[in-house]
Amino acid sequence: MKFLDEYRDGDLAQQIAREIHRVTTQPWNIMEVCGGQTHAIVKFGIDELLPKHITLIHGPGCPVCVTPLEMIDKALEIAARPGVIFTSFGDMLRVPGSTTDLLSVKARGGDVRIVYSPLDAVKIAEQNLAREVVFFGVGFETTAPATAMAVFQAAQKGLTNFSMLISHVLVPPAIEALMSSPNCRVQGFLAAGHVCAIMGYEEYPPLAAKHRVPIVVTGFEPLDILQGILMCVQQLESGRAEVENQYVRAVRQQGNQPAQRLVREVFRIVPRKWRGVGEIPASGLGLSAAYVAFDAERKFNLTEHRVDEPADCLSGQVLQGQIKPHECPAFGGKCTPEHPLGATMVSSEGACAAYYRYRRHSAAETAFAK
Amino acid sequence: MKPPDFNASCPLPIQQYSHVLMAHGGGGKLMHQLLENVFGKAFSNPILDTRHDSAQFTVPPGKLAMTTDSYVVRPLFFPGGDIGSMAIHGTVNDLAMSGARPLYLSCAFIIEEGLPMETLWRVVCSMRDAAQRCGVQIVTGDTKVVDKGKGDGLFINTTGLGVIEHALNIAPKNVQVGDAVIISGDLGRHGMAIMAVREGLQFETTIESDSAPVREPVRALIKAGIEVHCMRDLTRGGLASALNEIAEASGVKIAVEQKMIPVREDVHAACEMLGLDPLHVANEGRFVAFVAGTDAERARDILRQHEVSANAEIIGKVVEKAAPLVTIKSAIGASRILDMPSGEQLPRIC
Numbered sequence: 001m002k003f004l005d006e007y008r009d010g011d012l013a014q015q016i017a018r019e020i021h022r023v024t025t026q027p028w029n030i031m032e033v034c035g036g037q038t039h040a041i042v043k044f045g046i047d048e049l050l051p052k053h054i055t056l057i058h059g060p061g062c063p064v065c066v067t068p069l070e071m072i073d074k075a076l077e078i079a080a081r082p083g084v085i086f087t088s089f090g091d092m093l094r095v096p097g098s099t100t101d102l103l104s105v106k107a108r109g110g111d112v113r114i115v116y117s118p119l120d121a122v123k124i125a126e127q128n129l130a131r132e133v134v135f136f137g138v139g140f141e142t143t144a145p146a147t148a149m150a151v152f153q154a155a156q157k158g159l160t161n162f163s164m165l166i167s168h169v170l171v172p173p174a175i176e177a178l179m180s181s182p183n184c185r186v187q188g189f190l191a192a193g194h195v196c197a198i199m200g201y202e203e204y205p206p207l208a209a210k211h212r213v214p215i216v217v218t219g220f221e222p223l224d225i226l227q228g229i230l231m232c233v234q235q236l237e238s239g240r241a242e243v244e245n246q247y248v249r250a251v252r253q254q255g256n257q258p259a260q261r262l263v264r265e266v267f268r269i270v271p272r273k274w275r276g277v278g279e280i281p282a283s284g285l286g287l288s289a290a291y292v293a294f295d296a297e298r299k300f301n302l303t304e305h306r307v308d309e310p311a312d313c314l315s316g317q318v319l320q321g322q323i324k325p326h327e328c329p330a331f332g333g334k335c336t337p338e339h340p341l342g343a344t345m346v347s348s349e350g351a352c353a354a355y356y357r358y359r360r361h362s363a364a365e366t367a368f369a370k
Numbered sequence: 371m372k373p374p375d376f377n378a379s380c381p382l383p384i385q386q387y388s389h390v391l392m393a394h395g396g397g398g399k400l401m402h403q404l405l406e407n408v409f410g411k412a413f414s415n416p417i418l419d420t421r422h423d424s425a426q427f428t429v430p431p432g433k434l435a436m437t438t439d440s441y442v443v444r445p446l447f448f449p450g451g452d453i454g455s456m457a458i459h460g461t462v463n464d465l466a467m468s469g470a471r472p473l474y475l476s477c478a479f480i481i482e483e484g485l486p487m488e489t490l491w492r493v494v495c496s497m498r499d500a501a502q503r504c505g506v507q508i509v510t511g512d513t514k515v516v517d518k519g520k521g522d523g524l525f526i527n528t529t530g531l532g533v534i535e536h537a538l539n540i541a542p543k544n545v546q547v548g549d550a551v552i553i554s555g556d557l558g559r560h561g562m563a564i565m566a567v568r569e570g571l572q573f574e575t576t577i578e579s580d581s582a583p584v585r586e587p588v589r590a591l592i593k594a595g596i597e598v599h600c601m602r603d604l605t606r607g608g609l610a611s612a613l614n615e616i617a618e619a620s621g622v623k624i625a626v627e628q629k630m631i632p633v634r635e636d637v638h639a640a641c642e643m644l645g646l647d648p649l650h651v652a653n654e655g656r657f658v659a660f661v662a663g664t665d666a667e668r669a670r671d672i673l674r675q676h677e678v679s680a681n682a683e684i685i686g687k688v689v690e691k692a693a694p695l696v697t698i699k700s701a702i703g704a705s706r707i708l709d710m711p712s713g714e715q716l717p718r719i720c
Contacts (some may be wrong), residue, residue, distance in 0.1 A: 004638075004642065008702060014702070014703065042706070044700040044706075046702070049704060091645075114569075116644075222700075222701070336712075348645060358709070
């Protein structure tokens with residue numbers, strides 16, 4: 001397929017891998033921020049091509065994984081109410097709250113629907129004026145413009161039966177929080193290409209300078225990731241800590257400015273709790289004053305309650321790169337994609353799910369590899 | 371594929387009612403009319419025409435194969451097929467997976483009150499045509515009508531009976547080290563065709579379902595003396611589920627290669643967009659065959675002579691007797707586990 005197969009070329013991948021071997025002289029820990037990158041690394045076996053002393057640490061960039069338990073519980077509470085049509089992206093449906101998940105609410109009669117775009121939820125609201133339609137707005141800067149557009153359009157259309165449960169999060173504050181942690185082992189970052197396609201990368205030079213880490217804006221295909229790693233290692237080996245852009249075919253320094261304007265119009269920056277990590281200041285988006293009428297938390301008068309993660313689940317340490325998924329004692333035993341303890345085992349982009357799907361047996365060599 | 375022109379070849383028999391009523395399942399005159407004018411008329415054959423409570427027939431000598439499947443697809447008509455043809459192909463394909471020649475089918479219909487009679491007739495005509503193509507007779511059946519809102523238009527169950535006329539032992543546990551793994555064509559079309567229609571997703575091209583009978587290429591393999599050890603049709607769960615089930619049943623490790631697995635470009639693009647893996651997506655006219663390694667190329671070439679399996683490929687082999695495991699060599703040459711999908715296939719956020 002055009003624009004895809006070129007970036008999965010086996011010979012080119014081997015070439016870049018050889019170059020990484022050539023330039024690497026010492027151990028380095030590199031974090032890929034985005035869950036999409038983690039998924040590609042494990043699915044294509046990219047880490048198998050790397051020198052042994054380059055360690056990839058899987059970052060917190062899976063929006064499904066970092067949505068706090070309390071927020072999932074709020075979603076479950078709204079979705080179970082009679083008269084509500086609860087709309088969500090597909091992979092939020094299986095994420096367990098403290099008692100159940102959206103798929104189970106649906107099985108018990110809740111009207112829970114998968115949408116592919118927040119704008120589809122607006123359409124559903126227009127077609128069902130007698131019912132309350134709620135969209136579960138989850139994601140990073142990548143999906144924020146689409147969520148913002150849905151709110152904007154609902155306001156333009158004067159829809160009063162549409163609202164959003166919002167759990168949008170922002171990447172740079174999470175990087176700042178990670179780097180400020182005393183346990184941080186990360187020496188270089190692959191920044192999430194899609195986030196930067198929207199936001200650009202002007203937020204990163206201060207982070208790179210303050211923490212003396214190279215940050216390479218990186219795409220999602222195997223060759224993108226290998227090239228991103230190479231650029232990162234080259235910086236580390238030569239003692240540089242700069243922001244570079246590997247994903248030039250999609251990312252410009254200033255990003256997508258109309259999208260940013262829309263996000264600024266509809267949202268304001270708020271503190272946000274990240275599942276497994278805790279609250280990070282100024283790391284989320286909430287509706288701005290002009291659009292609070294679309295805030296489902298207000299509309300349904302939901303009460304705050306605190307819930308604790310299952311004690312057996314170490315997803316917080318996984319999300320912060322302190323352990324690999326298979327180093328968690330619950331991995332593959334108490335915790336599987338069918339019976340997940342934490343969200344990192346649920347989402348297809350979650351590090352635990354990726355390891356479970358592709359790495360469960362350590363000896364996954366094939367006859368072809370020889 | 372051109373949609374069949376039901377009206378020209380298949381006019382709806384004159385009906386007093388334009389929609390199915392509860393009374394059509396109530397055992398009285400209306401039900402009698404429905405059975406005679408719709409099912410009896412379309413499926414007519416000497417066994418069915420006796421109108422006995424049970425079909426009577428003699429069977430040829432040899433082992434018999436029997437299978438059953440229920441069909442609940444929404445929408446009832448989709449690009450490349452419909453619930454009727456699918457209900458015939460699916461069951462006939464299950465028989466073909468043991469190398470059986472299909473003989474007879476039973477058909478049970480659960481109809482939601484209010485289904486347009488025209489729709490039912492189109493489905494029934496499609497079943498009649500598909501059964502004819504597969505050389506199988508529908509010899510008994512049942513009809514129930516359920517209240518509006520208690521069904522999804524139409525559910526169909528078919529049970530198939532076939533005869534095994536070969537001496538091969540075709541079964542999952544018969545897979546052997548050194549066997550070649552062959553798939554009969556490109557993957558993922560049925561699942562993506564349904565998802566595109568159901569969710570209103572628009573791609574540049576229309577993805578049609580691959581729903582089709584695979585009896586002929588299977589018969590050709592057996593006739594040519596190919597040492598077939600196991601076959602499985604790749605329906606829900608796709609190739610990944612089939613390979614894992616077989617690895618489990620036979621206690622072997624199977625290794626396949628991504629680049630050998632054909633996936634049509636539009637299906638590939640749709641899967642990429644939704645974050646789905648074509649190897650997890652359903653098919654309705656594809657199967658995987660495990661044949662003796664020495665027969666691999668010949669088997670592939672025989673399959674390629676049939677339209678339904680024209681894109682057959684050898685995608686891997688059975689590596690060793692070991693803890694059940696399926697591995698796949700990725701496009702960039704690394705290897706990983708190919709696991710069964712867990713639960714429903716859910717599109718990703720981004």
